[in-house]
Amino acid sequence: MVEHDVHQQTYSLVKLVVLVCLLFLSACISVEARIRHYQWEVNDEYKSPDCYKKPSIIINGKTPGPTIVDQQGVTTVVEVKNSLFTESLAIHWHGIRQIGTPWADGTEGITQCPVVPADTFIYKFVVDRPGTYLYHAHYGMQRQAGLQGMIKVLVPNGVVEPFSYDHDRNILLTDWYHKSTYEQATGLASLPFVWVGEPQSILIHGRGRFNCSAPSTDATLCNATHPQCTPYTMTVVPGKTYRLRIGSLTALAALSFEIEGHNMTVIEADGHYVEPFVVQNLFIYSGETYSVLIKADQDPTRNYWASTKVVSRNSTTPNGLGIFNYYPNHPRRRPPTIPPVGPRWDDVAPRVDQSVAIKSHKDYIHVPPQTSDRVIVMLNTQNRVNGFMRWSVNNVSFNMPHTPYLIALKHNLLHTFEQTAPPDNYDHENYDIFNVAKNVNATTSNSIYRLKFNTTVDIILQNANTINPNNSETHPWHLHGHDFWVLGYGNGKFNQSIDPKNYNLENPIMKNTIPVHPYGWTALRFRADNPGAWAFHCHIESHFFMGMGVVFEEGIEKVGKLPTSIMGCGESKRFHRP
Amino acid sequence: MVEHDVHQQTYSLVKLVVLVCLLFLSACISVEARIRHYQWEVNDEYKSPDCYKKPSIIINGKTPGPTIVDQQGVTTVVEVKNSLFTESLAIHWHGIRQIGTPWADGTEGITQCPVVPADTFIYKFVVDRPGTYLYHAHYGMQRQAGLQGMIKVLVPNGVVEPFSYDHDRNILLTDWYHKSTYEQATGLASLPFVWVGEPQSILIHGRGRFNCSAPSTDATLCNATHPQCTPYTMTVVPGKTYRLRIGSLTALAALSFEIEGHNMTVIEADGHYVEPFVVQNLFIYSGETYSVLIKADQDPTRNYWASTKVVSRNSTTPNGLGIFNYYPNHPRRRPPTIPPVGPRWDDVAPRVDQSVAIKSHKDYIHVPPQTSDRVIVMLNTQNRVNGFMRWSVNNVSFNMPHTPYLIALKHNLLHTFEQTAPPDNYDHENYDIFNVAKNVNATTSNSIYRLKFNTTVDIILQNANTINPNNSETHPWHLHGHDFWVLGYGNGKFNQSIDPKNYNLENPIMKNTIPVHPYGWTALRFRADNPGAWAFHCHIESHFFMGMGVVFEEGIEKVGKLPTSIMGCGESKRFHRP
Incomplete structure (x- = not known):
């Protein structure tokens, strides 16, 4: 299936490239090459993104x-040199x-050993679909130290998207802490537990x-006139329409984003075209991206606020302003x-409403399989x-x-992780999701879900009360390697005989990241x-650090020869021969 | 030469062990084994050694x-498991x-690749001489995050030392910062430069x-009643004599240490017996160890202060109290x-006096070679x-x-570092050590000094004015792999035709660590x-981080097969096969 799709896609693209080349010969040089190189160096450096000077992890x-x-189809090669002091x-x-x-x-x-200081690792992959994506550290809690950014994949020349705009802009929303991620990680792993607390600032594109x-x-350390903390400014020409690509890589915060006095038309979510709908403010969760259209149609003699606030x-x-x-x-x-x-932090209904409102654009529907093989x-x-203190899935x-x-998996080193599969369900009959569990203890494991290749899998993310009475949080779940269909949301306990x-x-x-709302459930396929x-x-980031995640394996026998550059740690040392 | 010495030593020891065994049969079990295993786990954890809670690097x-x-001659095996979050x-x-x-x-x-998180590295070495030694991190600035301790090597049963005492105690002196070593390293590597500043506390054994x-x-974060910051207490029985082994692993501070109202007789320095001399306070520099004898001969109805202060x-x-x-x-x-x-911080003379006073015990003199092959x-x-901002040796x-x-060196990967040798001298005629250099710029290099095997080498450490007028600091220099003879100290510029x-x-x-006093020189062989x-x-630690060091190579062709466990970084990846 996959190979077929890819071939078909590639074939269409080749046809298209040929066509475009015939039309605009000069435009084809970069497309013809179809490889783009990036050279990055990652360093520890002081930054003052909110006027407060703090050691940060930076790229170039x-x-x-x-x-x-x-552009879609380009092979993207990112050479990352690790120039951090002691961290991989x-x-x-x-x-x-x-x-x-x-x-x-x-x-x-999961997919590689960490890159040690002084080493250069080469990431090479094809950006195979147009849309708005993200990149970020996936080790310890380095993401929130600043190691993050955005990826914009453009449609090939000549391809028309189901909307039009004059200019294309992008912003990344993040939250920012003044304590180091080291201190945060130490606290999370401590007894007694030390929570990271609320972020000091919300950053609009840094x-x-x-x-x-205060x-x-x-x-x-705090310098209110530091040039790095002049406010983010988006300059618009009156009458023009802007595509604003918005990504969130907050460490903790769910956000609402708005441009004062301007409606936004949501047109893309996680790389998929949305049946357009209009909002005054956009709710966005860590790991999500959206494109919205904004027309500069208000009083052109003044400026307006761009504002983002913590919700949930x-x-x-x-x-953030x-x-x-x-x-x-x-x-x-x-x-x-x-x-x-902005909206009230504790008003869940409009957030659920937005989640439910996001449907596939009618001309770009990927019809989901109508049944699933496993729930x-x-x-x-x-x-x-x-x-x-930990977070768990089905008490693991x-x-x-x-x-x-x-x-x-590929080299059959199955003794390196626990082989008993994690549970596919919880004690659905007896578990009270609205109250603190009678027994809050859980176990830890590094076992994984092994999925039959080419099967259809449903995931029901079921939220519950936390360890504190009358509290259920919002969790944005992100799936690697796939997009999923968002089949539905519900309040309370998922009922397997009714809700489907x-x-x-x-x-x-289709998305790759989705919120689970307080005391609610979200169903994916x-x-x-x-x-x-x-x-x-x-x-x-702190929830994943505290165990809130799982790993899926599928079709491992179909994975090609692994590059040795990903090896060098644990039992993979013996395979490392760069 | 070396092998011969080791064999002779081993042979003498075997004779001794046999003798002792005949006398005290039960005492021999541990000596007979001659291998001691230690299992260590290194973690990030909050500690409050001076009442202020801070993420620290800890062992067990x-x-x-x-x-x-x-005991001398034991093979010491330390299995170190790296359980840090992201640091090697x-x-x-x-x-x-x-x-x-x-x-x-x-x-x-220099001698190994860093040990990545989750890995266990096994250090195996013989503690071949009695005396007081140290251990500490040698990567980034992790030492001052807390990764340090002491090594006490006892004489074999039956061997008599040239002094007697009733009890053997040891303390490690350190200085302690509230900022993370990450933040410190970031500042040191920044433009503009951010200096680490003075430590917040001096710790007596933590x-x-x-x-x-304040x-x-x-x-x-600060809890004055935290049990971890109750003062260090050394309990003594009136009339008894104590051997107190004192080590310093300060990040920055030169220290003076004293026990109120008690003289101390200096008997050991860096594992060598000293011709005893009496002091009221002991000056000790980072990397040094001393043993002193203290007799509990004062008014036994009261307690006394142990006090340590920053000098220089x-x-x-x-x-520290x-x-x-x-x-x-x-x-x-x-x-x-x-x-x-304690003594005045800026009174250099008594510090130089103590340096000069330290001579080999008359019955344990290792006579130095009377000439050297290279200066x-x-x-x-x-x-x-x-x-x-950097520190340099001969402007490198x-x-x-x-x-x-x-x-x-062993695998002939000579392209991995600069091959031009660093200079054996500086512009001795024209350089004014008493003033800020006319040109403070230096170059960087990773080239090394290659020494002819079995030759005698003299090192003259020449101090000078720093980048600020009227300032010359105290630098404790530490040599790995050797002890050196301390041939002399002098004030001002070393004169090669007179001073020797x-x-x-x-x-x-003989020592392994030695101070270079302000505007002075120290000669070693x-x-x-x-x-x-x-x-x-x-x-x-911050000076070494800023480039204040060199590397010596000698007899590389005589080094045995390297264990693969030290490999895995840079170009040594290809050799790594554990």
């Missing part, structure tokens, strides 16, 4: 790192399915503003209005394991093994058709 | 780590010459006391007196390289290569008789 001097912009690293290409290149997924412990006059702020948590983090600048007003000119306050229900719970908290699964009847099997959107080992996890 | 739950106590590590056995095991020296980039009421102290810097760090507790007084009972103020003068300067600032020298005439060639002490690649560097 910047965080967010450079935006990768390639791995970079995940979030939303790129890595068909035929599962070893390039960049997930430490720019925020901490209040340097009590007990170290004045030697009673957060102390101030809203940028400037939507109508040319030729001065880009720093403060809008004359009070910034929008895995995944109860999301906060637990204790030997006193330590995930631990990373020392030998990456992809290598262990209401699945949207007609025009569901995907085809296990991409040979490899793939992570599926909560995209809140 | 502690910093300082466990003290290694073995390496541990150096400071003062152990590693004769025949140069690969076990634990210096990242215990200090920060003033939690302005702008985060009250949630105009430091803001409060003195412990309690010298006369049994049966309560160990926490506060001495009735004001703690001793290397090493000018110590603070410099700028492309604007970055050291850079670590990616492939450890030992592997590169005053060398002490009669009874010089050693035999290049230990095949391997060996670091020689300033033991101030």
